Amino acid sequence: MFKSLSRFLLPLVMLCTATTAMAADTVIDNKDPYALVKAVANKTFDRFHQDKALIDADPDHLKIIVREELMPYIDYKYASYKVLGQYLKDSSEDQRNRFVTAFEGYLVSTYAQAFTEYTNQKVEFFPGVDFRNEKIVDVNVQIIEAGRPPIKLLFKARRLKDDSWKAFDLVAEGVSLLSSKQSEISNLIRQQGIDAVITMLDERTKDKITKPTKSGKLAS
Structure with missing residues (x-):
């Protein structure tokens, strides 16, 4: 299950490593879902290069970057509940x-492992739409x-109670990604x-995060 998720996350890694770097103190506009996706990608890329020596010394440092730069803008609780699906109401x-x-x-861990696979792709952000009356929007991106x-990507973002995204x-x-994981995890729960x-x-x-070898395989 862990390895199969990586193929869904590699496009995200491309997004986060293909955009123009921003200053570490850049303020993220979480009131605009389109600006949010672009800014978080840029800021993560900047941190990735800033901490390159730390990553080279200990690839697990990628987990710190993911926690600090990406996870604050991912609604993992909502995603978790969606993945639980029918088992949500049956759980304590x-x-x-x-x-x-x-x-x-x-x-x-999966995002961090996916970061070891990045190459220098180009990214195109499609124009956003008027989201003032929307609760969920699609942020369309294309990796070149x-x-x-x-590679066509679509990031789904949702409006929270405080009007942030x-x-x-x-x-x-x-x-x-959610539908795939919901099916897989539901089967395991059953x-x-x-x-x-x-526990799993x-x-x-x-x-541990493992870096690919020159042949492209993960180091043991």
């Missing part, structure tokens, strides 16, 4: 809280790499129970 409050924490850590067809899903070439799935996610969170 304690199980829900532990699942949210475990799923957040799982995302952090020489010699390959463009957070991203909660990534759709890559028509495939939703087979093993939610507590076993929480916690274990995945502890996985």
Whole structure:
């Protein structure tokens, strides 16, 4: 499950590493979902280069970058509940809280591992629409790499009660990350129970980040 998620996240890594770097003190406009996605991508890229020596010394430092630069703008609680799907109402409050924490850590580790796969693609941000009366919007992005067809991405963002926005899903070439994970995790919960799935996610969170070798394979 952990490795299969990476193919959905690599486009996000491309987005975060293909844009123009911004100053570390850039203020993120979380009242505009389109500006939010672009600014967070830029700021993450800037941090990635700023901490290159730390990453080279310890690839697990990527987890710190993800937690500090990306996760504040991802609605992982909402995403967790969506992934739980039909099992949400059958879970206790304690199980829900532990699942949210475990799923957040799982995302952090997976994003961090995906960061080791980046190359220098170009990104195109499509113009946004009037979102003043919207609760959920699609932020359309296209990744351009020489010699390959463009990768079409769609980031789903939702308006929170305080009128700020957070991203909660990534759709890559028509495939939703949340829908994919909901199907996979629902099957695991049905087979093993939610507590076993929480334990598994916690274990995945502890996985060390491994950098690819020159052949493109992950180092052991």
